[in-house]
Amino acid sequence: MLWSDPEDEPPKDLRDMQETLRRLGLFMALAMILAMIVIGLR
Template identity: 65%
Template structure:
């Protein structure tokens, strides 16, 4: 953060968004691995 805020935990919406992004990233990575395995074994 560029500005200094008293509490160092982000607002709930931001935390939820980060959570969703992390989950989506994990799902995407998993899907990529599965696709590579499927394409490799074909």
């Protein structure tokens, strides 16, 4: 790899979007678990 090659890192907005999607996925998983518990307790 040459020193003049661009970095292999995605642009900042793409990284921000990936981080947001990861947080949203985690939140959705927690919400589903909570919903299952609530439904199970009824």
